[in-house]
Amino acid sequence: MQALYAQLLVGLINGSFYALLSLGLAVIFGMLNIINFAHGALYMMGAFCAYFLLNLLNIGYWPALILAPIIVGIFGMILERTMLQWLSGLDHLYGLLLTFGMALIIQGIFQNYFGSSGLPYAIPDELKGGMNLGFMFLPIYRGWVVVFSLIVCLATWYLIERTRLGANLRAATENPTLVRAFGINVPRMITLTYGLGVGLAALAGVLSAPINQVRPLMGADLIIVVFAVVVIGGMGSIMGSIITGFALGVIEGLTKYFYPEASNTVVFVLMVLVLLVKPTGLTGRAN
């Protein structure tokens, strides 16, 4: 029984990565209608960015937590301005393929310069060590990840669903012409939104740098799972992604305990089941 509690907690921690990543993906899909296949590559860039900040400029973990998402976010905005914006109004497939190509380029370049085995990034001193919870040993860093990502997720949700800025944004995706008539610069808003989504991916990258090896392909394996999370949660639904992200972490944790071989596959079983019962995902809007 104790072991089970431990697995649930560990699952929740993993869920926070899924939640952060799928949140960014959902924001981009909801507002730009683009399936961002480059999300995994941008997540990887976030982790690398933290590494460079530390090793080239001697900027530590805490500033990196803010700086890396901004830097990668700006990079994302450049991508949006130069490439993605030409695809508006076209089928999803083109956005997916374009971002897939971008992911290949980014990952390829990183691989050429930094190899495939990756680079080390240490846990910041303040968060080293762990505490004994009785049923398990919890590294402090993991606890921090859960708390922090939960805050970020809820803040993003609040920003988009409850503030005036978010309302404008949602309106702009529903009817860009009308919103433009109110004197709002719609293209700029879309660019900023993409930057936000990318920034969230980069943030997840920084958070995972001390836990996972900083490798060029670290996001490539993750992207397909995160996709599934977004679909299960209901494409474009912010809260749906957050909840599904955490839930998947827990379900995966349980699978790792009872049938570990299937822990990477369970998400797809879940997806088939959900789509059969609720065609547009758990919280999806009818289309």
Add this chain to the structure above:
Amino acid sequence: MTAMTDDTLPVTPRAMRDEMILFVVMAAVLSVVPWTGIYPFFVMQALCFALLACAFNLLIGYGGLLSFGHAMFLGTAGYVSAHALKVWGLTPELGIVAGIAAAAGLAVITGLVAIRRQGIYFAMITLALSQLLYFIYLQTPFTHGEDGIQGIPQGYLFGVFNLANSTTLYYVIVVGFLAGFLLIYRTINSPFGEVLKSIRENEQRAISLGYKTDHYKLLAYILSGTLAGFAGSLKVFVAQNASLTDVHWSMSGEIVLMTLVGGLGTVFGPVVGAFVIIAMQQYLASFGQWVTVIQGVIFVVCVLTFRRGVIGEIAHYFRRSL
């Protein structure tokens, strides 16, 4: 899905004639390859993928259904054929039949589940199903995990044609490809194909006209899956192995890319696309580390500049349907 094939021209006798001419040219070119110094193994491999892409194109280009799990048919047929040939010692023709049957059965089962969803949800459910299958193949011992089934005997087709002879094998593959291609072409231009296209353009209207659209979509899906399986079985004779890469989702992605590069919803596009992608894999191999980057650049350029694909752009330029 309607935005992808914007200006499908009506099938006129002239378009049919153009396509038949092109088909004859393609068949002629393929039949002289062994004497041109072009490496036949490369062509054989490309042909298997070309058939696969054509089968996929039948579903998306004419049925408007984007499957992101088509690798499951390729891989399933490949594994079953490989196992039948190597372990059961079946003859090549029976091995192919076994592979196709397995793919068809899989298509029926997955089709019944997937066909009820549309657009991106259809893509995702096919992806999920193919991932489940990947897991099953990883777990079952007969596939030998990542080592794959190796050294598959090629044998004598119908007891006569020695498939170990590369020229004989080449012609067998060409004939198999052309047969599959013609079947797809015939389907597209049949009344069935017309209904399919009308569903793609406007499903509600098709329903109101009294068509049971789900039946049509399911049939198209099964046909597409079965033909993809045929491609998988043929490929076993060419590569002489069956491995997990053929069921991996990235293979499904590659099929989409081939079709897109050649031209979605064009008759010859997927063939051209398959040749382009396979040639890239083969001839960029010497660029070593830059392969993935070059591939990425090509996709980006493709999406940004010629979205209709190679054949699609040519057809658009000449205002023909190809």
Add this chain to the structure above:
Amino acid sequence: MKNRIAALLLGTALTLAAGSLAFAQDKTVKIGSLSDQSGLYADLGGPGSTLAAQMAVEDSGLVAKGWKIDVISGDHQNKPDVGVAIAKQWFDVDKVDIIVDVPNSGVALAVNNVVKEKNGVYVNSGAATSDLTNAQCSPNTIHWTYDTYMLAHTTGQALVKAGGDTWFFLTADYAFGAALERDTTAVILANGGKVVGGVKHPLNTSDFSSFLLQAQSSKAKIIGLANAGGDTTNSIKQAAEFGIVKGGQKLAALLLFLTDVKAIGLETAQGLNFTETFYWDMNDDTRDFSKKFAARMKNGAPPTMVQAGVYSGVRHYLKALEALGGNPHDGLKVVDKMKSMPTDDPLFGKGEIQPNGRVLHSAYLFEVKKPSESKAPWDLYKLVGTVPGNQAFTPLDKSTCALLKK
């Protein structure tokens, strides 16, 4: 008249003899380094393996003796189909004589069949599967550097003997992981230890905490990592996070490369035990070679054991060709010659090739240094034990290779 006929005949005979002599003394060789140039294994093989092959050609001194030797490289992208296609084209069109490296067991076994069919030479250094010299052995194939049997035996035996008699396995759920676990388990049991549990994780898992918790609660003295690449580095990194090593349990990585250790960093990896067959800092010869090698690598890295194995393999191959007096372009003949000669080169020292194609050379048990012990960026290992080749690899009477049943 008679004389003229005799002269004519003699002339013809001479031309024929000269012709066949020229044939025997064909001194062109083409070496194909087939590897993963851009993926998971690019660091341990990849461009470095091509460089190693090139350096072997240079060091052989054959070019100065009038030989023309080319090295080409290809990227199999970890896809058996691509590997097979490149290999076939190399033999048929580019007239390649020998294929080297080929990491990734699936691709390696597929290429194995092609080389046999085309009667080429195959010196594999990158793949782990011991099938290459057992169930799927081929008269055209020589397997250098390492295999699952050797890794399991060397590490397993050494650790059990040092008191690590209870084990828990973290195994990657595919054929390679299963083979490692099976072979190591056999060694543990044979040496009086026992396996208290294990968990199979999917390939490319990013989070190991669940599995590590299970390993922790098993109380096993040794946690055996029967996985590779990113899976191994992530499990080591996260084991440190969960205080597993501090809690008294020991990690044993069954397959770990120099580049992996470098990537994890000494802080996290220190104290780790594992087996390799080459390390750059072994003696003057290896240091000398590695210095030259690193100077020509883009990232200045010394050679991994896979790259060193490529070098040794090519050196031995060229020695065999020299002994034959020319390149017969006949794989069987060359491989037979290679098997008949003892191996001896600056990197792996003296060794021999078994009839099943397995190269016997020493294997070394290493421990990762503490950060305080390391004096240079790549100063990472200390040697804790040496196992001679005939004890490290599969004994001939246990090999299932069909070539042995003549």
